[in-house]
Amino acid sequence: MFFTNTGLTQTTIYLIKCKKGKLMNEIFIIGKVTNKIEYKFIINSKKYFAKVEFEIELNKQKFKVEGYNNIADFCYRKLKKNDEVFINGRIESGMIIKIKTIY
Numbered sequence: 001m002f003f004t005n006t007g008l009t010q011t012t013i014y015l016i017k018c019k020k021g022k023l024m025n026e027i028f029i030i031g032k033v034t035n036k037i038e039y040k041f042i043i044n045s046k047k048y049f050a051k052v053e054f055e056i057e058l059n060k061q062k063f064k065v066e067g068y069n070n071i072a073d074f075c076y077r078k079l080k081k082n083d084e085v086f087i088n089g090r091i092e093s094g095m096i097i098k099i100k101t102i103y
Contacts, residue, residue: 025090027097031056031063033083039076052076056085056097065089067099075102 038053052072055062065087067075079085086103 031058065097
């Protein structure tokens with residue numbers, strides 16, 4: 001487990017070994033939105049989905065964040081630059097955070 005705490009800004013990353021030896025990846029992060037929310041609607045053959053991308057800053061380090069469908073709609077309607085957000089998600093390759101829930 002990795003934990004940092006500096007005032008109101010904090011991060012918790014849990015890496016837990018599952019039964020088959022795989023690692024479970026879970027992150028809880030509070031940060032500030034540092035750029036404009038990018039919203040995309042993607043049509044791929046017979047599937048379509050909404051995608052949102054933005055960056056958050058934590059301790060002067062920036063993380064790219066992505067969300068899909070209902071999460072993307074919520075972010076597009078409610079978030080703007082400089083908002084504080086709480087995100088529960090996963091860290092994917094390239095240090096991209098995929099959102100599970102956001103407040």
